[in-house]
Amino acid sequence: MAYVNPIWLEGRRRYWERHDAHRFRKPDGSEYKSYATRLIAQRQAEEEEARAAAEQEAFEQEVLALRREVKKLKLEYELWRFQQKYRPDQPRAPKGDPKGGQWTKEGGGDPGKDGRSDRLQSRDAELRRGSPRPVGTPQQNLRLDIVSVRAREAVARVQQLDPNWRPQSLTSRDSATNMDVMIRAKEAETREADARFIALSRAGQDDAYPRRDAPTTAEVLAPHGQFVGGRMPNVPETTRTLAPGQFEEIRFELMGGARRVEPGADYDGVWYRRQDGSVVGLRMSRDHGLTLEVIESNHPLVNQRFKVHQR
Amino acid sequence: MSNEPRHIGHGTPMSEWIALMPGDLNDLPLGMWQIIDDGHRGFGLEGPALADFIRRSIHALMDAGAKPVCGAGKPNVWVLQTQYGSNKHEVAEAVIQEWLRQGAPTPKPWTGLWFGLPWSYLPSGRE
Numbered sequence: 001m002a003y004v005n006p007i008w009l010e011g012r013r014r015y016w017e018r019h020d021a022h023r024f025r026k027p028d029g030s031e032y033k034s035y036a037t038r039l040i041a042q043r044q045a046e047e048e049e050a051r052a053a054a055e056q057e058a059f060e061q062e063v064l065a066l067r068r069e070v071k072k073l074k075l076e077y078e079l080w081r082f083q084q085k086y087r088p089d090q091p092r093a094p095k096g097d098p099k100g101g102q103w104t105k106e107g108g109g110d111p112g113k114d115g116r117s118d119r120l121q122s123r124d125a126e127l128r129r130g131s132p133r134p135v136g137t138p139q140q141n142l143r144l145d146i147v148s149v150r151a152r153e154a155v156a157r158v159q160q161l162d163p164n165w166r167p168q169s170l171t172s173r174d175s176a177t178n179m180d181v182m183i184r185a186k187e188a189e190t191r192e193a194d195a196r197f198i199a200l201s202r203a204g205q206d207d208a209y210p211r212r213d214a215p216t217t218a219e220v221l222a223p224h225g226q227f228v229g230g231r232m233p234n235v236p237e238t239t240r241t242l243a244p245g246q247f248e249e250i251r252f253e254l255m256g257g258a259r260r261v262e263p264g265a266d267y268d269g270v271w272y273r274r275q276d277g278s279v280v281g282l283r284m285s286r287d288h289g290l291t292l293e294v295i296e297s298n299h300p301l302v303n304q305r306f307k308v309h310q311r
Numbered sequence: 312m313s314n315e316p317r318h319i320g321h322g323t324p325m326s327e328w329i330a331l332m333p334g335d336l337n338d339l340p341l342g343m344w345q346i347i348d349d350g351h352r353g354f355g356l357e358g359p360a361l362a363d364f365i366r367r368s369i370h371a372l373m374d375a376g377a378k379p380v381c382g383a384g385k386p387n388v389w390v391l392q393t394q395y396g397s398n399k400h401e402v403a404e405a406v407i408q409e410w411l412r413q414g415a416p417t418p419k420p421w422t423g424l425w426f427g428l429p430w431s432y433l434p435s436g437r438e
Binding site: 033133234235236237238239263264265266267268279285286287288291295296298299300302303304305307309 | 319320321323327330331334335336337339341344345347348349352353382383384385386387388420421422
């Protein structure tokens with residue numbers, strides 16, 4: 001064995017027995033990461049965490065907004081019901097009638113237009129509007145919230161043009177305890193209301209209104225160069241999806257200063273020419289119900305494939 | 312850096328734009344009037360470059376299962392057009408030749424030839 005100077009050996013022993021001797025250990029290639037690498041990895045992890053938190057926050061905000069909207073609509077509905085309960089001019093059953101003096105509806109309970117009695121109609125209405133919510137999964141509850149908001153918006157939109165209109169699709173009465181049936185009922189209500197709205201618009205009863213300083217279509221659909229709404233996966237950037245309330249705001253904004261023009265023969269809806277020369281259409285989409293779209297536009301951002309669906 | 316043209320308004324590369332074209336076919340067929348407008352005004356193309364854009368778009372749409380259809384004069388009724396050929400190459404060339412013969416116009420909105428999935432032209436698809 002080769003000679004080793006004991007003084008050097010003692011020096012090495014003291015060196016490796018120091019309290020911070022781990023600092024002098026040769027780094028293992030597989031585990032060692034330079035300060036810069038560690039810093040980059042740490043920043044990437046922080047960014048990932050922040051992005052995930054932002055997405056979660058946005059989702060929660062959206063759910064909260066929907067819940068607020070549902071609560072607001074429920075409150076409005078309760079108010080409406082309260083207002084309906086008492087009218088001083090509501091007719092009473094005549095003298096001599098077994099129910100004489102009691103409040104009665106106009107028509108005295110005769111069968112309605114569709115042949116159903118008031119009693120049945122009010123049962124339907126009760127099931128449609130006031131029945132307790134069946135037990136469901138959180139996803140079903142959220143879905144029911146969403147379709148309820150959308151149905152309420154769709155019905156309200158029609159009632160602005162035809163205040164006495166009520167949807168007839170009442171599939172919820174088939175099973176008021178089945179969440180899926182409730183959801184389908186709301187979807188059917190929305191489809192019916194959307195179809196009615198398009199029919200009323202075609203008949204010239206739309207709610208376009210005069211406006212001198214109407215914003216351009218691009219200003220409405222892409223304010224400050226940012227498109228409204230969100231983009232669903234695998235669809236073009238020009239296909240946007242909005243919450244029903246936002247959709248209604250956009251539609252109302254586009255109606256300002258618009259005038260109806262004859263749509264293409266194949267078009268399932270109505271066209272409006274706006275003050276900036278663009279033409280926007282409102283039609284029934286197969287999958288998305290009432291849809292807004294740009295038919296003619298010279299703006300590079302808001303082109304002829306731009307459309308807005310409701311969530 | 313790639314020299315691929317980008318959309319004038321959106322900045323999207325042409326290949327990505329074309330690849331996403333079939334994404335809307337479940338809602339509605341896509342019209343030649345929209346494809347030509349995309350190429351002409353969206354990407355600033357003219358002449359052979361525009362024809363090539365149309366060709367690539369038709370290939371992408373037919374790869375996704377779309378076929379040429381025409382409106383039947385009433386909403387939501389489409390009629391399959393078989394005279395253009397049986398595969399994407401034949402159809403694209405025939406459609407472009409027809410468009411060139413007409414003087415390469417930008418069609419009026421909601422007119423002319425469209426590309427639709429079977430739900431649009433099969434009677435069962437409209438139920």
